[in-house]
Amino acid sequence: MKKVTIDDIAEAAGVSIKTVSRVFNHEPNVREITRDKVLAAAKDMRYRPNVAARGLASNKSFVIIHFHDNPNSDYLERVHQGIHKCCRAAGYFAVMEPFQTPGPDCTLSYAEQAKDYLVEFPIDGVILSPPLCDNVDLISVLREHNIPYVRLSPAHNPASSSCTYVDDQAAAHMMTEHLIAQGHCKIAFISGPENHGSSVARRTGFLAALTDAGLNTEACPILHGDFSSRSGFKECETLLKSSSYVTAIFAANDDMAVGVMMAALKAGLDIPGELAIAGYDGSRVGNIVWPPLTTIRQPVHGLAERAAELLLAHIRTPGLEFTQEKLPVQLLVRGTSTP
Structure with missing residues (x-):
C-alpha cells in the first residue's frame, strides 16, 4: 500500500x-x-x-517535557493525561522526566539535573510542577537556554511566567470551615514537604480559618509529612499516642489522609464519630476507601491541559505575553467528616 x-x-x-x-x-x-x-x-x-521529517524541516523536536519531583502517582498520572491530550492533538510528544530531590541520595541540584538533560535531549518546551515550578535556579537555566516554559501551580511570583493554578490557601480555608461547622474546635493539620509551595499555602489557609473562627491555634497541632500515605500513618499514630487531643485531622493531600485513616482504624477509632478526617486533591484513592474521603478536588487534568496549551502558544509565538489562569476547586463532603 x-x-x-x-x-x-x-x-x-x-x-x-x-x-x-x-x-x-x-x-x-x-x-x-x-x-x-x-x-x-x-x-x-x-x-x-513523520515527526522526524517535521523536526528536520522546522529545526524543532516536537517534544514537550514535564519536569517533576512528586511521589504522588495519581497526581502525576492526571498531569500527564492533561498534557498528553493537548500535545497529541497538536502533533507533539509529551514526556515525563522525574527529578531527584537534592540531598544525601542526590548530590545534583535541580538546576544541574536540568542542564544535564538539556545537553542530552532536544526539547521545544517545559512544564514545571511543584516544587520545581518555584526553583529560581532551575528557571534561570531554562531562560539561559531560551527554552519556553509554563508553570503548574506556582506558589511564588505567578506573574513572572505563564501558569495555571488553584487558590490552595482559600481551598484549605474552606475545608477547615467545613470541619469547624461540624463542631470541631481541636483540629490537627498534616503538612507536606516545606519545599512544596502548595503545602505551605494549605497550612496558611488552615491557620487563617482557625483564627477567623476565634479558635485557639495552639490546641490545633501542625504535623509534618511528605505527601506519602506512610507519613500520614506515622504522624497520626504519633499524635494518638501523645497527650494532644483532637477530634479531626486535615491532611494536605489525599495520600496522607488515607494513612491517617489506617492509623485511626488500627487504634480502633470510629470514623467520623471519634475522629473526622479530610484530605486534599480529589484523587481516586478517596473513592476507594471506606468511608469515602472528604476532600478538596482540584482540576489537575484541566490545569495540566491548559498549561500545555499555553506552552504551545509560547513556542509558536515567541515573545507572547504571559497568562495566568486560575481554575476553581470543589469541596467534596463525604463519609470521613459527616455521619
Whole structure:
C-alpha cells in the first residue's frame, strides 16, 4: 500500500503543499475553512505526519517535557493525561522526566539535573510542577537556554511566567470551615514537604480559618509529612499516642489522609464519630476507601491541559505575553467528616 504524503493531501484538499505544511505545524494565518479541508483530507486518507521529517524541516523536536519531583502517582498520572491530550492533538510528544530531590541520595541540584538533560535531549518546551515550578535556579537555566516554559501551580511570583493554578490557601480555608461547622474546635493539620509551595499555602489557609473562627491555634497541632500515605500513618499514630487531643485531622493531600485513616482504624477509632478526617486533591484513592474521603478536588487534568496549551502558544509565538489562569476547586463532603 502506497504511503500517503503531504503531496497527496494537498491534491485532495485542493491547496498547495506549503499550506498543508502550515496546517500540520499549527502556524497562524490559515483560514479556518482551508484548515478544515486539509485536516479532513488527512483523516480520510489516514495520514500520519513523520515527526522526524517535521523536526528536520522546522529545526524543532516536537517534544514537550514535564519536569517533576512528586511521589504522588495519581497526581502525576492526571498531569500527564492533561498534557498528553493537548500535545497529541497538536502533533507533539509529551514526556515525563522525574527529578531527584537534592540531598544525601542526590548530590545534583535541580538546576544541574536540568542542564544535564538539556545537553542530552532536544526539547521545544517545559512544564514545571511543584516544587520545581518555584526553583529560581532551575528557571534561570531554562531562560539561559531560551527554552519556553509554563508553570503548574506556582506558589511564588505567578506573574513572572505563564501558569495555571488553584487558590490552595482559600481551598484549605474552606475545608477547615467545613470541619469547624461540624463542631470541631481541636483540629490537627498534616503538612507536606516545606519545599512544596502548595503545602505551605494549605497550612496558611488552615491557620487563617482557625483564627477567623476565634479558635485557639495552639490546641490545633501542625504535623509534618511528605505527601506519602506512610507519613500520614506515622504522624497520626504519633499524635494518638501523645497527650494532644483532637477530634479531626486535615491532611494536605489525599495520600496522607488515607494513612491517617489506617492509623485511626488500627487504634480502633470510629470514623467520623471519634475522629473526622479530610484530605486534599480529589484523587481516586478517596473513592476507594471506606468511608469515602472528604476532600478538596482540584482540576489537575484541566490545569495540566491548559498549561500545555499555553506552552504551545509560547513556542509558536515567541515573545507572547504571559497568562495566568486560575481554575476553581470543589469541596467534596463525604463519609470521613459527616455521619
